[in-house]
Amino acid sequence: MDTFVQTEKTTLKRRHDRGTFDRDTVYSILDEAFVCHAGFVVEGQPYVIPTGYARVDDQLYIHGSAASRMLRTLAQGVDVCVTVTLVDGLVLARSAFHHSMNYRSVVVLGRAQVVKSLSEKKAAMRALTDHIIPGRWEEVRGPYDQELKATLVLRLPLVEVSAKIRTGPPVDEESDLQYPVWAGVLPLKTFSETPVRDVLCDPAIPVPACVSRYSR
Amino acid sequence: MDTFVQTEKTTLKRRHDRGTFDRDTVYSILDEAFVCHAGFVVEGQPYVIPTGYARVDDQLYIHGSAASRMLRTLAQGVDVCVTVTLVDGLVLARSAFHHSMNYRSVVVLGRAQVVKSLSEKKAAMRALTDHIIPGRWEEVRGPYDQELKATLVLRLPLVEVSAKIRTGPPVDEESDLQYPVWAGVLPLKTFSETPVRDVLCDPAIPVPACVSRYSR
Numbered sequence: 001m002d003t004f005v006q007t008e009k010t011t012l013k014r015r016h017d018r019g020t021f022d023r024d025t026v027y028s029i030l031d032e033a034f035v036c037h038a039g040f041v042v043e044g045q046p047y048v049i050p051t052g053y054a055r056v057d058d059q060l061y062i063h064g065s066a067a068s069r070m071l072r073t074l075a076q077g078v079d080v081c082v083t084v085t086l087v088d089g090l091v092l093a094r095s096a097f098h099h100s101m102n103y104r105s106v107v108v109l110g111r112a113q114v115v116k117s118l119s120e121k122k123a124a125m126r127a128l129t130d131h132i133i134p135g136r137w138e139e140v141r142g143p144y145d146q147e148l149k150a151t152l153v154l155r156l157p158l159v160e161v162s163a164k165i166r167t168g169p170p171v172d173e174e175s176d177l178q179y180p181v182w183a184g185v186l187p188l189k190t191f192s193e194t195p196v197r198d199v200l201c202d203p204a205i206p207v208p209a210c211v212s213r214y215s216r
Numbered sequence: 217m218d219t220f221v222q223t224e225k226t227t228l229k230r231r232h233d234r235g236t237f238d239r240d241t242v243y244s245i246l247d248e249a250f251v252c253h254a255g256f257v258v259e260g261q262p263y264v265i266p267t268g269y270a271r272v273d274d275q276l277y278i279h280g281s282a283a284s285r286m287l288r289t290l291a292q293g294v295d296v297c298v299t300v301t302l303v304d305g306l307v308l309a310r311s312a313f314h315h316s317m318n319y320r321s322v323v324v325l326g327r328a329q330v331v332k333s334l335s336e337k338k339a340a341m342r343a344l345t346d347h348i349i350p351g352r353w354e355e356v357r358g359p360y361d362q363e364l365k366a367t368l369v370l371r372l373p374l375v376e377v378s379a380k381i382r383t384g385p386p387v388d389e390e391s392d393l394q395y396p397v398w399a400g401v402l403p404l405k406t407f408s409e410t411p412v413r414d415v416l417c418d419p420a421i422p423v424p425a426c427v428s429r430y431s432r
């Protein structure tokens with residue numbers, strides 16, 4: 001099994017059974033989700049900001065306006081924590097106490113680097129676009145150099161990484177197993193609804209396959 | 217309009233048009249989502265951890281094992297940032313550069329307080345259970361005192377709070393409006409799938425209404 005190196009910081013403090021450093025497991029979570037929560041500190045105050053991301057090999061890319069405080073802060077190379085969470089279901093136990101959720105999450109610790117070359121910026125933007133909706137990049141107008149220059153792209157190396165997963169049924173007390181209430185898991189999933197055409201978009205243009213066949 | 221007080225820390229640094237301090241807007245986002253990402257600092261390193269939560273009036277409750285590092289850290293009254301994000305859709309522009317997402321997010325800054333009284337702990341657990349799946353509390357086995365004692369419940373007052381929202385169609389450059397590609401929004405929504413009965417649950421027990429009629 002190919003794994004990320006376990007460090008003091010990424011060692012789970014409890015529920016070790018839920019933790020994993022398996023590379024393929026980490027990749028699959030990062031590739032299925034598309035919004036992360038980035039945590040960083042400004043003058044002692046932690047901030048947690050949602051943003052899109054994409055993985056290319058062992059790099060996580062995030063991007064945005066060069067005026068974004070989050071990106072400008074992270075560009076300084078401060079410590080960051082990027083967390084990605086997929087909620088797979090509600091775990092409904094017989095006791096209130098043992099209610100839980102099934103989830104898969106990844107925590108990435110490290111320091112981001114500014115992507116300077118326009119070609120890597122462009123490759124990152126392609127990955128970001130196609131990660132949100134595969135195949136979209138090829139059909140849209142690609143970025144102008146001036147747009148690439150106005151975009152701050154950061155690269156966070158996947159080095160200090162861990163995943164945490166809960167799956168399966170509720171775990172009740174033995175003494176509650178006969179309690180007369182339904183127990184089990186209610187699976188949750190994200191679906192797309194009917195695409196909403198921009199009113200400025202020519203009705204003769206068909207909905208592309210990447211939109212009509214979208215699934216997460 | 218009843219609003220949260222805007223502070224230096226909760227003032228958006230850009231895109232002020234997307235920010236709001238409206239109390240009802242903040243409440244509606246907090247009440248629709250059920251997983252937050254809590255950010256805190258340990259020895260200079262920010263950590264971002266997903267967890268369930270519930271709102272009761274102007275308090276946000278989170279809870280977990282008294283052995284949890286996150287909860288033990290937050291229980292010390294350190295600065296915390298709790299962020300809640302709902303992704304409403306993919307914004308598909310004509311240019312790669314103007315791709316975006318529609319979302320609603322809330323950021324809560326502050327310091328958590330430990331809930332000590334068993335009655336407030338119990339009320340918080342009820343809110344946490346019924347926030348995830350309304351009506352569940354009444355049908356399950358309520359918490360024993362020993363379970364309440366093993367649970368660390370924290371209260372984060374909703375004082376320094378802001379919301380950020382993007383809605384609507386893509387905003388493309390005027391010069392791209394005739395670009396021959398579909399543009400619009402692909403709405404996303406979380407749905408429940410068929411409930412999975414615990415193999416230890418008597419098949420004669422019907423699926424309760426809170427499960428069969430669940431919607432987010």
